Amino acid sequence: MEDKPVLSRHLILPDISIRQVNSDNSVTSFDYKQICEMIDFWKVLLWEKYNARPGHKAVVEFNLTGVYYYSAVFACWELGITTIVDWVHAKNKTQAHSKYFRTHGQIDYAIVYSEQFDPDSVFYLKYDCLRTELNCNYVITEKEFEDYEIKDPNIFDSVAHKIFAEPDTDAIWTATSGSTFDPKQQKVTHKETVLQARRLVTHLEIQEDDNILHNGNLHHGASACYHFLPSLIQSKNHFIMDIYYPGSSDEVGKGFGERLYNLVKDEKINRLFLYTPNLLNYFLLNSEPYSHRVDITTLYYCPRKQIQLAKDKNVNLIKSVFGDTTIGYGFLVKSVFPMSENLDTYEPSKISAKLDDFFDFKIDENKHLYISIPGLGKTDWKTSKDCFELKDNEYYFLGRGTDYRMGDEWVSLADVESKLLDCFGGFPDEHATVVIDNEEQQIYLVIWNENTEAEEKFIDWMKTNYDKAKVNQIARHLKKEDFMGARKVSRPTLRDYFRNIEGRIPADFLPTWLIC
Numbered sequence: 169m170e171d172k173p174v175l176s177r178h179l180i181l182p183d184i185s186i187r188q189v190n191s192d193n194s195v196t197s198f199d200y201k202q203i204c205e206m207i208d209f210w211k212v213l214l215w216e217k218y219n220a221r222p223g224h225k226a227v228v229e230f231n232l233t234g235v236y237y238y239s240a241v242f243a244c245w246e247l248g249i250t251t252i253v254d255w256v257h258a259k260n261k262t263q264a265h266s267k268y269f270r271t272h273g274q275i276d277y278a279i280v281y282s283e284q285f286d287p288d289s290v291f292y293l294k295y296d297c298l299r300t301e302l303n304c305n306y307v308i309t310e311k312e313f314e315d316y317e318i319k320d321p322n323i324f325d326s327v328a329h330k331i332f333a334e335p336d337t338d339a340i341w342t343a344t345s346g347s348t349f350d351p352k353q354q355k356v357t358h359k360e361t362v363l364q365a366r367r368l369v370t371h372l373e374i375q376e377d378d379n380i381l382h383n384g385n386l387h388h389g390a391s392a393c394y395h396f397l398p399s400l401i402q403s404k405n406h407f408i409m410d411i412y413y414p415g416s417s418d419e420v421g422k423g424f425g426e427r428l429y430n431l432v433k434d435e436k437i438n439r440l441f442l443y444t445p446n447l448l449n450y451f452l453l454n455s456e457p458y459s460h461r462v463d464i465t466t467l468y469y470c471p472r473k474q475i476q477l478a479k480d481k482n483v484n485l486i487k488s489v490f491g492d493t494t495i496g497y498g499f500l501v502k503s504v505f506p507m508s509e510n511l512d513t514y515e516p517s518k519i520s521a522k523l524d525d526f527f528d529f530k531i532d533e534n535k536h537l538y539i540s541i542p543g544l545g546k547t548d549w550k551t552s553k554d555c556f557e558l559k560d561n562e563y564y565f566l567g568r569g570t571d572y573r574m575g576d577e578w579v580s581l582a583d584v585e586s587k588l589l590d591c592f593g594g595f596p597d598e599h600a601t602v603v604i605d606n607e608e609q610q611i612y613l614v615i616w617n618e619n620t621e622a623e624e625k626f627i628d629w630m631k632t633n634y635d636k637a638k639v640n641q642i643a644r645h646l647k648k649e650d651f652m653g654a655r656k657v658s659r660p661t662l663r664d665y666f667r668n669i670e671g672r673i674p675a676d677f678l679p680t681w682l683i684c
Contacts, residue, residue, distance in 0.1 A: 173362040174333045175245040177204050179397065181376075181404045188234045189409040189431060198235050206235065208328035210243030213316050214277065215327045218306055222248030222332045224276040225341070227255055227304060229284070234382075234408035236310045240279045245339055245358070248332040249276075254342040258295040259650065259661065264302065266660070271343040271351045275304045282309035335359035344494050344552075354494065360544050364497050364526075365397035367543070371501050371523050372465055372487055374402040379437045381407040383428070383447055399441065407437060411447065421446070425454025432462065440464045445474070446648070452477040465489065469565070470504045471516050471598045478506035490519050490565070494552035495539050499527045500563060517564045517589065519556075529563070531556055535582065536569050555582035568656070572606040574637040579604060579611070584630075591626040592619055600626075602639075603657050610640040612662055616648055641666055 180200065188196045198206075214220035226244045228251055230237035244251050252272055258264040278300045283289035285297055285307065300307060333339070339358045343351040374380075380399050399406065409431060411424045428451050431437065438461050442448045448466045452474065463485040464478070470488050478486055483506050491498030502520045522529060526543030535555040540547050555569030567585030571578050584602050592599040599617040611630075615623065627639055643665060651657050651665075 173335050174331060174337070174358040175242070175339050175361060175397075176331050176333070177207055177242055177246070178331075179362065179365075180400050181402070184400065184404045184406065186235055186238075186406045186408060189407060189427075191410065193427065196235070203235065203239055206239035207242045207246065208324065209316075210240050210313065211247055211328045212318055212323050213308070213313060214243065214247060214249075216319060216323055217312075217316065218277060218308070220247055220249060220277065222337065224249045225252060225272060226250070226277040226279060227252045227275055227300070228279045229255065229300075230279075230281045230310070234410065236281075236313070240313075244279075245333055246331050247327075248334070248337050250338045250341050250355075252341050255299075257293065258299040260295055260664070261298070262664075263660065264295045264299040268343060268351050269299055269303050271353055272303075272341055276306065278304035278307045280307060280309055282311045285309070333358050356497075360497075361397070363544060365401060367524070367526050368489075368498070368501075369398045369402045372398055374398055374439070376403055377405070378403045378439045379405045379407070379435060380439045380441065381409060381428075381432065381437045382441045383409055383411060383443065396441075399439075403439075407431065407435065411450075421450040422454055425450040425452075429455040433458065436460050438462060442466050445469070445471075448474065449477070452481055452483070455481045457482045463487070469516060469519075470502065472511050472514055472593070473598070475504060475506050475509055475514060476511060478504075479509065482507070492552040492554060495550055497527075497541075499529075499539060515564070517566065517586075519563045519565050521561050521563070531558060534569060534571075535566060537563075570604075572604045574604070574606065574609060574611065574634075577634055577637045579634065579637050583633075587629050588626055591622040591629070593622070601657055603659060603662055605659050605663070607659075608663065611637060612666075613639045613642045614646065614651070614657060614662070615642065615644045616646070618644070 180203070182200050184200050184203070186198045186203065188198065190196060224247075226249050228237060228240050228244065230240070241251060252275060256268070258266075258269070280300065281291065283291040284293065286292055287294075335358050337358050338355045339361050340356045342354045342356075344354055378399075380403050382396070382399070409428065411420065424447070428440075432440065432455075440451070440462065442451060442464060444467060448464065458481060462481075462483050464483060465487045466489075468488055468490055470486050475486070486504045486506065488502045488504075489498035490500040490502065500520045501523060502518075524543075526541065528540045528542055530538045530549070532538065535557055536551050537554050537556040538549040538551045540549050553569045555566040556563050557566060558564075567582040567589075569580070569582040571580050573579075581602075581604050584604070588600060588602055599619060599622070600613065600615045603612040603614065605612065613623070613626070623642075630638055643662065646665070651661050
């Protein structure tokens with residue numbers, strides 16, 4: 169195998185060890201040879217039974233079966249099959265039929281955990297199943313993998329041990345959020361993904377002898393680049409643990425946090441990849457102070473409350489990767505050292521300095537950040553309309569910089585979010601968030617954590633700065649995870665919420681937790 173920049177088993181350290189922590193806390197260990205055998209078998213199954221060929225598309229979604237998941241993803245990549253990531257959950261029938269899921273056209277394969285399609289299982293999600301069945305030609309489970317009998321023994325030489333992907337083959341497709349226009353495909357090739365992953369090995373300071381724990385799977389954003397591949401490229405000691413814990417949302421978080429704390433303590437894990445702020449909070453809230461070094465990599469930002477929690481637990485370092493699906497990569501990495509951080513002067517919106525020459529940045533007169541990627545030979549400029557300012561070579565995130573016409577007034581979301589941050593003393597969406605819905609001509613204020621004084625201050629600011637635009641509706645005490653996607657609140661889900669409390673739509677349109 170020549171050394172081409174493609175996503176394959178050849179990126180993984182040959183002396184790697186992956187220990188999968190199961191739902192009953194038993195541990196299943198896999199070495200490099202076993203992982204490669206699983207990759208081979210997935211390739212044979214896909215090729216022989218389902219006629220998989222380069223250029224096809226697959227969604228790979230697993231719960232609890234981590235190495236099944238990773239080996240299936242690598243099998244798809246080696247076959248030249250594009251993997252679809254960021255396939256969000258469907259919470260009702262309308263969402264299951266939405267244009268978001270049709271962005272990639274008809275998808276050839278969904279590779280899933282069998283219990284996800286079992287109505288008697290705790291993993292069963294009715295509308296996710298409908299979403300998958302509507303948009304995928306074949307649904308393949310780990311049970312098929314376990315039970316499949318190979319028909320042609322020569323297929324190992326012709327398929328299983330062959331790499332079909334080329335550097336310019338599309339490796340990952342995701343969909344932009346569609347918050348301004350319709351969702352669009354965002355495509356990333358093998359070469360682009362590999363180069364970005366290798367770059368982040370350095371910027372995340374991953375070491376070969378790190379004890380690393382992963383939680384969650386690849387299908388969260390472009391996390392293949394910055395939460396998965398860099399560690400497999402550089403490190404040999406890995407743990408995988410799923411969030412699963414029976415009970416309500418609060419019980420799930422507490423159970424997950426306690427399991428994770430015990431594992432990190434007992435196995436002396438020194439680096440955690442926790443993919444969302446919620447997971448990081450679950451971990452920190454349910455941990456005791458650590459006596460060994462613990463570094464964390466997470467997404468997007470580090471609010472003050474989170475830094476204080478990390479300081480209380482003796483966490484040494486938090487690195488948060490800031491990126492966007494419109495660009496296709498994580499392009500800034502913020503480093504916070506909780507033990508030495510002065511929270512009186514700490515600025516959550518301060519992200520980081522420019523890391524290297526892989527990306528070039530410029531900020532226009534509207535404070536929109538534009539990005540080109542000379543590290544990939546791309547000199548065209550792209551923007552996600554995120555707003556930044558540059559001070560002393562550091563980039564500060566101001567908010568999502570889209571301007572909306574509300575009646576005869578223009579409202580800047582970046583300005584509104586920046587003021588929200590000032591009023592509530594956190595990062596946007598930590599305590600509250602604002603959603604401008606220009607289609608419905610509504611401005612929604614969503615309060616996650618009550619603060620009457622901050623709320624009144626923000627509403628007074630709106631009255632002072634706009635003649636007619638105002639906060640039309642306020643939502644309180646909602647489950648953030650049901651409304652959030654990446655850094656954004658889903659407008660359709662929020663509309664459903666307000667329509668429901670006004671009694672304007674049938675109950676079967678709603679997530680079950682909204683039905684009284």
